[in-house]
Amino acid sequence: MVSARRVISRFVYGSRYDGIPWGQRVYVRPGERLAREVQWRMRLRRAPVITLQDYQARTGLGEIEEFVTCHMCGDTRQQPLFRPADGKGKWTYQVVRCPACGFLYRNPNIRPERLGDLYAKNYSGFLTGTYAAGRQRRYRLTMDAFSPVFDKGDDGGRDRRLLDFGCGAGLFLEIAEERGFDAVGIDLSPDSVAEANRRLTRARAYHGVPQDVPEIAGGGFDVITLWSVLAHLPRPIQDFKMFRSLLGPGGVLLILTVNAASLQLKAYGSKWNGFTRNHLMFYSAETMPALLRRTGFAGVAFAPFYGDTVEAGTTKLPEPMRRRLRRNVRAADGGNMLRALAFADEEAIERWGAGLEVRHLSAEPALP
Template identity: 70%
Template structure:
C-alpha cells in the first residue's frame, strides 16, 4: 500500500523539498542510475530532552527497487560518523551477542569458515575486533581495517596474531597487495556511500577462488513492513539498504560471479533459546522463508567460477556475471 500511494518525483523536485546537510549530497540510484525518487521513510531519533538527535530521508528507486538514504553522506566525510568514541557503542549492549551472531553465520556458510588453515582473511569494518578474535581461533591469517581509531586500538589490545588497522585497505601495504581468500563485512554494507567502487576494490583484493561474506540489514524485513520509519534497521549511520533482489545488481557491477543466500530467522531462534513456542517458531520460519523476511540478510559472494565450485557446497547459487 505504501508503494502504491507514495508518488514518484524528479530529482529536481525532490531537491526543492528536502534540506541538504553540511556533510551530505543528493545522489541517484547507485544500482541502476535512475534519478527519479520515491520518498518512503523519515527515520529519526529523539533525545530524552525532546530534541531531535538525528533524522534523514529514505527513498526507493522506482526502476530497480533499491532503498537508500537521500541526501546521502559525502564519502570524504564518512569518518565524521565514527570519530567520536564509536567503540563505546560497539562494545556496549550492541556487542553483547555479536560473537554468537558471527558463529551462526559462519555455521550457515560452512565449510568456508569451518577451519582457517592459514587462509588469508580481511575483516572490513572490523570494529573492536570481536570477529577477528574468532578468526584467530579458527586458524585464519586474519587482519582488519576500520574508520574508528578508538575501536582499532581496542581491537589490537584484544588480538594475539591478527591485527587491526585504521583507515582503508589501500592505506595498508600488506592489505592493498590483495590475495585474500575471504573478506567479511559484518553489518558494514549499509554504511558504504560508494558501494560499487568499494565492491570493485573488494573483488580486486580477493585471490582466485575467493569469497566475500556479507551480513547486513534486510530491506525485505517483515519488521520494516511492520514498523516503517521506526524500523531498527534505520540507524544514524546506515546509508543504503539491500535485499536479495538488489544485492546481485551491486555484485554484477563489481565483477563477482555469483551469490548464495542463507535465511536469517533471528539470533534466539537459531540458538534455540527463544521464548516462542515451537508452533510460533515454525510459523516465524515459514513467514521468513516465504518472502525472505528476516531482519538481517546473509550472503556469500563468489569472486569467480572456481569459488563457486569450491564453496558452493550444493546450495543454490545465483549467477550475476
Template identity: 70%
Template sequence: MTTAKRAVARALYGSRYDSVPWAQRVYVRPGERLARELQWQLRVRRAPVVSLDEYRRQVPAGAIEEFISCHLCGETRQQPLFTPRALTARGRTKWSYRVVRCPSCGFLYRNPNIRPERLGDLYAKNYSQFLSGGYSRRRQRRYRLTMEAFDPILTDGDKRRLLDFGCGSGLFLDLAEQRGFDARGVDLSPDSVELANQRLTSATAYHGAPEDVPEVAEGGFDVITLWSVLAHLPRPVDDFTKFRELLAPGGVLLLLTVNAASLHLKAYGSDWNGFTRNHLMFYSSSTLPLLLRKAGFAGVTFAPFYGDTIESGTTRLPETLRRRLRRSVAASDGGNMMRAMAFADRQAVERWGPGREVVRLDG
C-alpha cells in the first residue's frame, strides 16, 4: 500500500483500525466494502475497450509472450485495467505485465500472456526452496482449513484415489496419505518432486504432466486437487478437459486460487498481492463456471474464504470485527482466495452436493 493511500485511509478512519492487520482492514472499516465496490464499477465503466489488433499496436510483447483472446468465451476485444510490477530496492523494475478484462464475460487475464512452452522461464531453478520453511507451515495450515471447508470429502480417504496436480514438495500429499488416500502427485519441478518423495511414505510424486506418467494417465481418480495452481495454467480449457477425463464416475475436483472478485483487488488495483510474477489468469465465482462447463463438468460449489487466522481461531480481532469481516466477505464474494469444488457428473452432485449451493453446469 502506497504512502498516499495510507494517508487517505488515516484521514478517513483515524488511528482506530491501525491495530487491525493490513490484510483485514478493507473488510472491517465501516462503509469501505460499498466504497470499494463502487470504485470497481467506475474503473470498469471508464476503462476503454479496444480490438485485439489495436491492443497489439499499443502494447509491446516480450520474447516469451504471445497475444491471446479470452479463453472462456472467445471474445477478442480487450479492456486494459492493470499493470502490476515489482521494484528493486533502488526503484528499478524487476518484472511487470499487463492485465486485461474480457468485456463480454468479465474474465481477467494477463495479455500478452506467456507462451506455454516458455512457462518454465517464470520459475527459479531452486523453486523447491521457496516451498519450504515458514511457507510450508502456512501452506499446510491453509490446506487443512480448505479440507475442513469441504467436509466430509477429504476427512477419510478410505483408500480412494487422489491426484494432486502441481504437488510441489508434497505438502498436501503428506496430509492426504495421513488421511488414508491412495495418493499420487505430479509436478514440473524435478527438485520439488525429489523433496516430496523424501517426505512421503505411501504416496508418490512424479515429474511431468499427467499424460506422461502411466500410473496417472490411466485415470480413475476419485479426487483431483489443485492448490494455488489454476492461476499458473496458460491453456486452462485443455487442462481441465484432461482433469475431467482422469476423474472416475462420481469424482470431484477441488481447487484453491486467488480470487478476482477480492475486495483487495478492487481496493488496491495493480498493487493487489494476487498479481505475482508467475500468475497468468485470475478467476472469480462468475468466471470459473465458464471454464468448468467448457471442460465437461456437471456442477460447482464454493466455500467462502475468510482468512487463515479467522478460520483457525488465531486472530486477534475482537468478535465484533470478526462478524463484520464475515459479513463483508459473504456480501461481496470478496475473500482474497477462492475455494471451489467441481463435480464430474450428476452422480458426484448427488453424492457430495446435498447441503451445498451447487451451480449446475450440465444444462
C-alpha cells in the first residue's frame, strides 16, 4: 500500500527524485530544507515546557526505567516532543528536549543496570551477515573523512594503540588490524565478543568493562573509537571521563552516532530512523561539545555526512543535485549521522587537527 507521504511527495516533486536514497531526498529537493526548518521551529513553539514533577505525574514508568534530567546542563524542565514506536506494539518510548541547551533524550530512560534487557541474546547474528559489508564501508568512509588519523597504525616503528569501545562482532577491529594498529576491543555482549575473536588475527576483543581488563584499564591509547555506541550510553558524563583517562598524550576519540539536528528528524519526527529500540540519547554538533568540554577534552572537529552510497559512489547524482546535497548538508546540520573527532589535549590538536575545522573547547567557559 502506497503511503500518503509518498503520494504527496510524488505530487509535489514528480518521479525525478525516485532514484535518490530516501535519506538524501530532503537535501536535494528544491525548497525542502527551508520548509523543514520552519516545520521544526513551529514544533518547538507549540510543544509545552513543563516541570519534571508535572512530567512524572503524567508519564508512566516501566520496570526497567527511571526518570532523568538533562545530562548536558542539569536543567530539570521537560519539553516532550516525540513518541517513537516500532508500529507492531513491541516497544515505544518518549523523547524530550531540554529547553535550556536543546539536548534530546529518552525520558523515562533505561536504568544502567538493566541496559542488557534491550539487546537480543544472539546480538552477534544481527552484527554480521549483510549488516557487516555496509558497516565496514561506513567505517572506511568515516576514517577517510578524518585522514590522516586512520591512514596507518604505524607511527615511526611503533604500532599505535587503539581501543574500539562497544566492538560488537569485531567488524571495525578487522579494519584496524589491516591498517597496522595495535588494537583491542571491549563489549558487553559475550556472543559478540566470541564472534569477534573468531574473526581476528592480531587484535583481541574482551567481554566486560574497561576497568576489569588490565590490558585496557592501564590506558595510554592513541585512539578510541565509538561506532554507533554513544546513543546507547545511559551515563555519558561518567563514560567520557573514563575515555579521557584512557587516552594518552596526543590521543583522539572518534565518534559516529545519529545526528539529533538531522533534517530527517525535523521532517519525519517520531518516525525518524535514529529512534531505535535501544537508543537512549541523541546528540548534535551543538550539544556534543558540552559533553566533551565537561569531561576534559580540548577540542572537537566534525565531518559532514552525505550518505554512504553517495560518498562511496554507488549512487550517482547529477552534478546539480550533488552540489545541492553538499551545500544543504553543510548549511543545515551535517547530515543524518554525526561524525566527530575529539582531541584529548592541545598536542592532539596540533598533531591531527590540520585541515579540520577544530573547535577549541578549552577556551570556552565551563558549564556548571
